[in-house]
Amino acid sequence: MTSRILIIEDEALVAMELRFVLEDLGHEVVGTAADARAARNLVREMEVDLALVDIHLSDGPTGVELGRALAQEDGVTVLYMTANPGMVREGVAGTIGVLSKPADERAVQTAVDYALRRRKGEPVDYAPPELQLFA
Template identity: 80%
Template sequence: MSPRILIVEDEALVAMELRFVLEDLGHEVVDICATARSALNAVRETEIDLALVDIHLSDGATGIELGRRLGQEMGVSVLFMTANPGMVRQGVAGTIGVLSKPTDERAVQTAVDYALRRRQGQPIDYAPPGLQLFG
């Protein structure tokens, strides 16, 4: 079964490109959500392995709290993808790290692979380039 990924991104072109990259890598993109509320609803309706979460969404800067809730309360692995990585410099409880936008396909691939391997409890001896890990 391929990993189930949720994209939380309010810029449609960014979200669609991310979807294509992830599907080309063999992952299942369960949904694309532009607000924290729609993302929470998506997670309640189906099992999600990993959420890629932007900080600034259609309903404001709600991504940080969304990431915390998904990670701590709902058991979803969370990577932030944002042009504002300084907003989460201190880390967010329950989340893995942040990938700065704009990014490229290779950075997305290595960050997603890292997060999924970590979720499965596999040994990891590297930090992917471009991914700032939280404590």
């Protein structure tokens, strides 16, 4: 299930590790962005299926609003990855859910697979236990 994924993460080592995991799983990482403006520019330039969005970026806690905009305005499937899952406890319209960091490779794989299956309209009768789904 090859998909085009954008990593929105301001910590370079975390972004790099995530890129390696996703590429090992056969996905194409179209880029990484450390702030909301860079992320919006990448989405305008490229086709993006899934965005993994941190909440605290280099321009502040802009990830929540960025994820909402990407999902509602750009049709991107959004999965939050953050060490602060309480910041999106109530859910964010149009987005799938939140994966707490740090997350191991298996948790990333199952959460990404789940999100991409939902994007494609495939049946998903389970959610990975590490993934907190939004209503």
